[in-house]
Amino acid sequence: MFKKTSFLFLLALVFMLQPSATHPVAKATAQKSTSIDLRLLETTDLHADLINYDYYLSRENNRIGLVQTASLIRQARNEVKNSLLFDGGDHLKGNPLGEYLARIKGINKGKIHPVYRAFNHLKYDAIAIGNHEFNYGLKFLNTALKGAEMPAINANVISIKTNTPYFKPYVILKRKLEDQDGKKHDLNIGVISFMPTQIMKWDKSNLEGRVFPRPIVETAKEYVPIMKAEGADVVIALAHTGITDEPYHPDTEDAVYYLTKIPGIDAILSGHSHSVFPGPSYQKIANTDMKTGRINGKPIVMAGAFGSHLGIIDLNIKKVAGKWKVVNGISQVRPIADEKGKPLVQTDTQLYKLLMPEHKEMVKTINKLGH
Ligand SMILES: [Zn+2]
Numbered sequence: 581m582f583k584k585t586s587f588l589f590l591l592a593l594v595f596m597l598q599p600s601a602t603h604p605v606a607k608a609t610a611q612k613s614t615s616i617d618l619r620l621l622e623t624t625d626l627h628a629d630l631i632n633y634d635y636y637l638s639r640e641n642n643r644i645g646l647v648q649t650a651s652l653i654r655q656a657r658n659e660v661k662n663s664l665l666f667d668g669g670d671h672l673k674g675n676p677l678g679e680y681l682a683r684i685k686g687i688n689k690g691k692i693h694p695v696y697r698a699f700n701h702l703k704y705d706a707i708a709i710g711n712h713e714f715n716y717g718l719k720f721l722n723t724a725l726k727g728a729e730m731p732a733i734n735a736n737v738i739s740i741k742t743n744t745p746y747f748k749p750y751v752i753l754k755r756k757l758e759d760q761d762g763k764k765h766d767l768n769i770g771v772i773s774f775m776p777t778q779i780m781k782w783d784k785s786n787l788e789g790r791v792f793p794r795p796i797v798e799t800a801k802e803y804v805p806i807m808k809a810e811g812a813d814v815v816i817a818l819a820h821t822g823i824t825d826e827p828y829h830p831d832t833e834d835a836v837y838y839l840t841k842i843p844g845i846d847a848i849l850s851g852h853s854h855s856v857f858p859g860p861s862y863q864k865i866a867n868t869d870m871k872t873g874r875i876n877g878k879p880i881v882m883a884g885a886f887g888s889h890l891g892i893i894d895l896n897i898k899k900v901a902g903k904w905k906v907v908n909g910i911s912q913v914r915p916i917a918d919e920k921g922k923p924l925v926q927t928d929t930q931l932y933k934l935l936m937p938e939h940k941e942m943v944k945t946i947n948k949l950g951h
Contacts, residue, residue: 613898613899613900614759614761614763614765614898614899615759615760615896615897615898616662616757616758616759616760616765616767616896616897616898616904617660617661617662617760617894617895617896617897618662618663618664618757618767618769618814618894618895618896618897619656619657619659619660619662619663619664619892619893619894619895620663620664620666620816620847620849620881620892620893620894620895621653621656621657621663621664621665621666621890621891621892622665622666622667622668622849622851622881622883622890622891622892622893623646623649623653623665623666623667623668623883623887623890623891624667624668624669624670624708624820624849624850624851624852624882624883624884624885624891625668625669625670625671625674625710625851625852625854625884625885625886626646626667626670626671626674626695626885626886626887627670627671627673627674627675627678627712627885627886628671628672628673628674628675628677628678628681628695629644629645629646629674629675629886629887630645630646630647630677630694630695630698630887630935630939631645631646631647631677631932631935631939632644632645632647632648632923632927633645633939633943635675635676635677635942635943635946636676638943638946638947638950641921642916642917642921642922642923643886643888643916643917643921644886644887644888644916645886645887645916645927646698646702646887646931647887647927647928647931647932647935648887648916648917648923648925648927648928649887649888649889649890649916649925650698650702650928650931651916651925651926651927651928652890652914652916652925653665653702653890654928655925656890656892656914660894661757661758662755662757662758664705664706664753664755664769664816665702665703665704665705666704666705666706666707666708666771666816666818666849667699667704667707667708667818668708668710668818668819668820668849668850668851668852668882668883669707669708669709669710669711669712669713669773669775669818669820669851669852670710670711670712670713670820670851670852671695671699671707671710671713672693672695672712672713672715672716672721672724673712673713673715673716674712674886676942676946677694677938677939677942678695680941680942680945681693681694681938682715682716682720683716684945685941686720687720687723687724687727689723691727692727693724693727694935694938695724696724696725696727696728696729697727697934697935698931698934698935699728699729699730700727700728700729700730701930701931701934702931703730704730705730705753705771706730706731706732706733706751706753706771706773706818707728707730707731707732707733707818708732708733708734708773708774708775708818708819708820708851709721709732709733709734709737709747709773709775709820710775710820710851710852711775711776711778711779711782711783711820711852714779714782714783714786714787715783715786716786717786718786718787718790718791731748731751731771732747732748733747733748733749733750733751733771733772733773733818734746734747734748734749734773734774734775735747735749735750735772735773735774735799735800735803736774736775736777736793736794736795736796736799737775737779737791737792737793737794738791738792738793738794739790739791740789740790740791740792741790746791749772749773749803750770750771750772750773750803750807751770751771752768752769752770752771752807752810752811752812753768753769753770753771754766754767754768754769755767755769757897767813767814767897767904768810768811768812768813768814769812769813769814769816770807770808770810770812770813770814770815770816771815771816771817771818772800772803772804772807772815772816772817772818773817773818773819773820774796774799774800774817774818774819774820774821774835774839775793775796775820775821775852776793776796776820776821776833776835776852777793777794777795777796777830777831778831778833779793780792780793795830795831796819796821796832796835796839797828797830797835797838797839797842798830800817800839800842800845801842804842804843804844804845805844807844808844813897813903813904814846814847814895814897814904814906815844815845815846816845816846816847816848816849817839817845817847817848817849818849819835819836819839819848819849819850819851820850820851820852821833821834821835821836821839821850821851821852822834822835822836822850822851822852822853822855822882823836823837823850823853823855823857823862823865823875823880823882824836824837824865825837825865825866825867833852834852834853836848836850836875836880837865837866837875837876840875840876840877840878840880841876845878846878846879846895846906846909847878847879847880847893847895847906847909847911848878848879848880848881849880849881849882849883849891849893850880850881850882851882851883853882854884854885854886855882855884856882856883856884856888856889856913857873857880857881857882857911857913858870858871858873858880858881858911858912858913859882859913872909872910872911873893873910873911873912874909874910874911878909879893879895879909879910879911880893880911881893881911881912881913882913883913884913884915887916888915888916888917889913889914889915889916890913890914890916891911891912891913892911892912892913892914893909893910893911894909894910894911894912895908895909896908896909
């Protein structure tokens, strides 16, 4: 015989069990959207420091050198499914090797500048042109750039002759990215680049009558919607400019803070100041979260100089109402050496070998001059 109470109890139990057994699964499926993790890697202001060697003191220096940073690049790439590698500019000039290659040896037709040979080997996805790239004149730069297999971009240096950007202003990289479930998706990654307008002061004799600069922020505001209209799902700025929250001026050398306020820019790889972000030097910048490396909610990184650090931004991209949207971004820097100069990484021997000819030649030349 069925008692009324036990029947009700059973009924209640069935109702209680049913939702808890099936509902959460259905809910999870409905809520789950496609999610992609994309890691951005940055070197910046290398100033021709390819080898961990100080040519002034004629000795090894493990605080500098792309051959050291390259090990961090490999490691950071191995940790994730999707990554892109960029350089923030000022890579050709700044040490005796850069001087020797530009002023004594020269870059002859068909020869590849060792900086670009290194970039090609490490498979950089795009590079910024920094203000120091002008120091040896436009002819040298254009010849050297022929050896770069990746797009070299800048949007705010304008040719006087054509009144259009002297370089390719931006690029939209088509990449197949793997989502968290292992499915591949075609994404358009827009990359744009800027440099300080002070180039006309710093490189007057090389640039006067040939190019003129436009303010960084104004240029960005004009191009980001164009890139979006061209299908960019993500927009990354290779901003060869520093970070300050001082009141805005069109000719500011440090425009990053105001770039963060432009809708559509998802991440900023900065440079020029030879500093480190996130890091203590920027503690007082308004709306800055040092833990996540964000300013005004946008992820920013600045990877020191001379190869001292690798900059990393990890983006999470989700499909929202049929469109890809960056929903999260966190930045960090990884150093190649500790405070005492003790290396934290091993030298990338493959890259080291590739750069040996010019390095040996340079050391030999210095030794000859010294005796
Ligand atoms: Zn610079």
